Amino acid sequence: xGRVQLVTGGAGFIGSNYVRWVLxxxxxxxxxxxxxxxxxxxxxxxxxxxxxxxxFVKGDICDRDAVLDxxxxxxxxxxxxxxxxxxxxxxxxxxxxxxxxxxxxxxxDVARQVGxxxxxxxxxxxxxxxxxxxxxxxTDVLAPRS
Numbered sequence: 001x002g003r004v005q006l007v008t009g010g011a012g013f014i015g016s017n018y019v020r021w022v023l024x025x026x027x028x029x030x031x032x033x034x035x036x037x038x039x040x041x042x043x044x045x046x047x048x049x050x051x052x053x054x055x056f057v058k059g060d061i062c063d064r065d066a067v068l069d070x071x072x073x074x075x076x077x078x079x080x081x082x083x084x085x086x087x088x089x090x091x092x093x094x095x096x097x098x099x100x101x102x103x104x105x106x107x108x109d110v111a112r113q114v115g116x117x118x119x120x121x122x123x124x125x126x127x128x129x130x131x132x133x134x135x136x137x138x139t140d141v142l143a144p145r146s
Contacts, residue, residue, distance in 0.1 A: 002028035003118075006074040008061055008107060009081030011040030014122070018078065019054070020047055029053040033070045034081065035060045038088075061103035067110045076118040077111050079104065 005022065009015040010032030019030050034040045036058055048054050059066040061081045071077070081103060083089065083096045104121065111119050 002026050003076045004029045004031075004074045005076045005078055006031050006033055006071055008033050008077070008079045009040070010034055011036055011042060011044055011056075012080060013039070013044070015078075015080035016041075016044035018080065019045075023048045023051050023053060027053075028076075029055075031055045031057055031070065031074065033057050033059050033061070033067070037083075039084065061107050062098060064106050064110060067106055068114070071110055071114050071116065075116060077107060077116055077120070079107050079119065079121045081107075082123060 005028050007015055007019055007030055010019050011034035015032070019032060022028050022030055030053060032055070036042070042056070045054070045056060057070045059070055061067060081099070083099045089096045108119065
């Protein structure tokens with residue numbers, strides 16, 4: 001039997017593609033934990049919504065109690081949830097700090113508290129800066145661009 005993964009932000013484009021890959025290529029179970037903000041879309045679940053290894057929980061990564069409830073029984077977190085889009089960060093900087101910093105802190109702290117074995121944090125270029133060399137495209141996922 002595979003791992004039991006909690007995937008934050010799994011209703012977004014990147015997160016849902018990750019979930020689709022995991023369900024197609026492993027025997028892992030996946031719980032998507034997503035607040036369904038502007039980037040989340042439950043239509044992204046259609047290809048795998050009937051898979052018995054898939055579960056969806058609507059929740060906010062800043063809500064410590066909701067994260068604690070959702071993490072029960074999981075041994076791995078893949079953390080995609082974040083505010084993104086540079087224009088939105090200029091208009092609503094407090095929301096970016098709340099979600100990207102505070103929410104990530106909650107996720108890490110609760111995962112540590114409940115003994116999650118693996119925690120992988122995925123982020124966007126809005127967090128790390130715009131990188132041209134060594135970046136990847138959606139069509140060339142595993143090899144750097146030349």
